[in-house]
Structures are given as structure tokens and as C-alpha cells.
Amino acid sequence: MPSKLRIASGVAAGYLLLAAAAMLVRSGDLGRNLPRRPFWWINVVLAAQLALNTIGNLASSHPGERIVMGAASALGCLFGVAALRMGSGLPDV
Numbered sequence: 196m197p198s199k200l201r202i203a204s205g206v207a208a209g210y211l212l213l214a215a216a217a218m219l220v221r222s223g224d225l226g227r228n229l230p231r232r233p234f235w236w237i238n239v240v241l242a243a244q245l246a247l248n249t250i251g252n253l254a255s256s257h258p259g260e261r262i263v264m265g266a267a268s269a270l271g272c273l274f275g276v277a278a279l280r281m282g283s284g285l286p287d288v
Contacts, residue, residue, distance in 0.1 A: 217234050217237040218241075221234040221237070222278070238275060238278055238279055239279065242275030242276050245269075245275055248272075249268040249269045252265035252268055
């Protein structure tokens with residue numbers, strides 16, 4: 196794999212780990228003393244990003260990307276929206 200692609204893959208993996216950590220904070224499983232408002236907004240950005248990613252995947256000419264990756268990103272988007280709908284919107288803390 197070329198160096199630039201390795202670096203891009205490493206950055207993407209790091210971003211996904213940070214996104215997962217943000218969702219754990221949002222759920223209260225991690226960092227219970229952290230303010231939740233910024234993590235609510237991170238949840239909004241992640242859900243929007245996955246919605247755009249789903250549109251891009253569905254527009255692909257490759258059937259694997261269109262069917263498999265489109266379904267995976269759509270499911271992630273639905274989970275993100277479900278996480279936003281849980282609770283009473285923006286938290287007080």
C-alpha cells in the first residue's frame with residue numbers, strides 16, 4: 196500500500212476511534228463528569244456525515260459499495276439519529 200494511503204487509513208481509523216469515544220461519552224458510559232453538550236453536537240455531525248456517506252455509496256457504480264457499504268452507512272446513520280432522539284435533546288450539563 197502506498198505511504199499516502201497508509202497515512203489516510205491511519206487518520207481515518209483515528210477519527211473513527213474518537214467518534215466511538217464521543218458516542219460513549221454521550222451515552223454516559225465514559226467520562227461521566229464531562230459536559231455532554233459538545234458530544235451531542237458531535238453526534239449531530241456524525242449522523243449528518245453518515246447520511247452524506249450513504250448518498251455517496253448509493254450513487255456508486257460498484258455494486259459492492261452501493262449495496263454493502265450503502266447499507267452499513269445507512270444503518271450507522273439510523274443509529275446516530277436514534278441516539279439523538281433518545282433523551283430530551285440537549286443535556287443541561
